[in-house]
Amino acid sequence: MKNFRWKRILLATGLGTLVIFIVVTAYREWQVTQGWCVRFAPDGRQTAVYGDDCRK
Template identity: 45%
Template sequence: MEAKSQIRLKKLVLPIVLGVISSCAVATAFRYWQAKTQGWCVRAYPDGKEEVLYGSDCQKPAD
């Protein structure tokens, strides 16, 4: 009886673990793809303020 419950547990845990790992991989790949296609940068100011810029705004000089 105990052997059956261990097999059921393995059949349940393995897909859950693989699903979590693949979800993390897809989210990471999407973020890298998004950054490459849209481009982004962070502009820091002397007063400590930070601003996230996208696309051609990264090439413009700071005001």
């Protein structure tokens, strides 16, 4: 029974990590297509761009 509990914990942890990864990736894609993103230049400048400009 102890091994079964550890397997459940590891499975729940793995699935939770996968769900979080998928949610963060989906949010980032939505943010790029519908929202905004920030571009960083080598000299340290930051530029906020919106919509289709994020994909360029």
